[in-house]
Structures are given as C-alpha cells and as structure tokens.
Amino acid sequence: ELKVEQNPLFLSMQEGKNYTIYCNYSTTSDRLYWYRQDPGKSLESLFVLLSNGAVKQEGRLMASLDTKARLSTLHITAAVHDLSATYFCAVKMYSGGGADGLTFGKGTHLIIQP
Amino acid sequence: DAGVIQSPRHEVTEMGQEVTLRCKPISGHNSLFWYRQTMMRGLELLIYFNNNVPIDDSGMPEDRFSAKMPNASFSTLKIQPSEPRDSAVYFCASSLPGGFSNQPQHFGDGTRLSIL
Numbered sequence: 001e002l003k004v005e006q007n008p009l010f011l012s013m014q015e016g017k018n019y020t021i022y023c024n025y026s027t028t029s030d031r032l033y034w035y036r037q038d039p040g041k042s043l044e045s046l047f048v049l050l051s052n053g054a055v056k057q058e059g060r061l062m063a064s065l066d067t068k069a070r071l072s073t074l075h076i077t078a079a080v081h082d083l084s085a086t087y088f089c090a091v092k093m094y095s096g097g098g099a100d101g102l103t104f105g106k107g108t109h110l111i112i113q114p
Numbered sequence: 115d116a117g118v119i120q121s122p123r124h125e126v127t128e129m130g131q132e133v134t135l136r137c138k139p140i141s142g143h144n145s146l147f148w149y150r151q152t153m154m155r156g157l158e159l160l161i162y163f164n165n166n167v168p169i170d171d172s173g174m175p176e177d178r179f180s181a182k183m184p185n186a187s188f189s190t191l192k193i194q195p196s197e198p199r200d201s202a203v204y205f206c207a208s209s210l211p212g213g214f215s216n217q218p219q220h221f222g223d224g225t226r227l228s229i230l
Contacts, residue, residue, distance in 0.1 A: 033218055033219075035218075035221075041223070042205065042221045042222060042223045042224055043205070043207075043221040044221075045218035045219075045220070048216050048217065048218050050216060088157065090157075093159075093170075100162070100169075100170075101147055101159035101162045101170060101173070102147075102159060102219065103159070104156060104157040104158075105156075106156045107156065107157075
C-alpha cells in the first residue's frame, strides 16, 4: 500500500523567511504532484515532477524530486502572506503509463505572519 | 476554458436519503476521478474511470456508494442510503490520457455534503 507522509503538518512562519516542506512516499512511483488548497476552496496544481532530480520553480516556490530517496521537497523563499494555504503532495498510485488515482499526504497547513 | 464542473455545491439532507453528486469533466479529458476530503481521513480516492470505464473502485467505502460514467462528459456518485459519517467534501477531477505525463489532475470546486 502506497503511503505518503508530509512534514511538518503545521507551520507558522514570518514573512521574509525561508522554509522547506518534506514529502516522503513508500513505494516506487513515476509522478509526484504538489497542490495548494485555500480554505473552503478547490485544489490548485502547482507542480508535476516526473523524474529523478527534477526541479521546478514558480515564483517563491521551488519543488524537487529524489526518486531514489522517495523524497520531494517544496521550498519557500522569502515567504509572503499570500502563500498562506494548505499544501499537499500526492503520488500516482502505480508505476508505468496511464492515468491513475493519487495518494495524498495529509497536507501542510502554512500560516505566514507579517 | 471551463474547468471541472460539479453540482450541487452544497447539499444538506437527512440520514437515509439518497444523494446524487454530479460531475462534468474538462472536454478532452478521458480520465475522471472521485475523491473525498474529511478532517479525519484527509483526501481519499474513491473511484476512477478511464474512457468511461471504472478502473479502480477499491476506495469506495461500502455498497451504499456507487458511481457511473455513462458518457465522456458526465459522471455521478450516488450514496443510498446516506449516513452522517458520509458528510465530507466530494471532489471530482479529470485529466488527459496517461501519455501526457506532465499534466496534473484538474479538480472541481467540490460538493460539500452534510448528512443530518
């Protein structure tokens, strides 16, 4: 059974600081996703990571993937209040081609204070 | 472009009633997913379809839950009879075929279901 663990589950930080959210998963997979969810809203896709060593950046967010360690990170640089949200990592359930369901981590609830 | 469309947005009903949730995927997407989100269990996959065919329904909690996809542009998730523990936000998502590996699943706005 695929398990996805995120840490921390809750993070309160100040504007301007840097921090990293970690996502570990238990079995081989070929795709890892990061999503953002604002309170009462839907999930917004941030990144899709496909291969070992993949790094993607969008604004103050950067995601990376180490498939050998089964670890992905989401790094926040110089945080601003607008980044306050819950961040989920999700792993495709089966290796290989085809669309499959995702297993989600429990999410990291991020609060960025002025 | 229209995203994934779910209806209703909110549903409040009494225990024992039948509940039907609806989803219209993004045009051209041939994979459709139903997820449930609760505080206790987080986001869970219930069932997904490829080309209108159910592929994996192992996440469906019990026989009270059923899902159909009669055509490429419509899916339903039905709960009969409903119970208070079914209260959750139900999300529908769709995606392009698996070969488009750099594309995410796109989520609808969800249906917030409350069973009294």
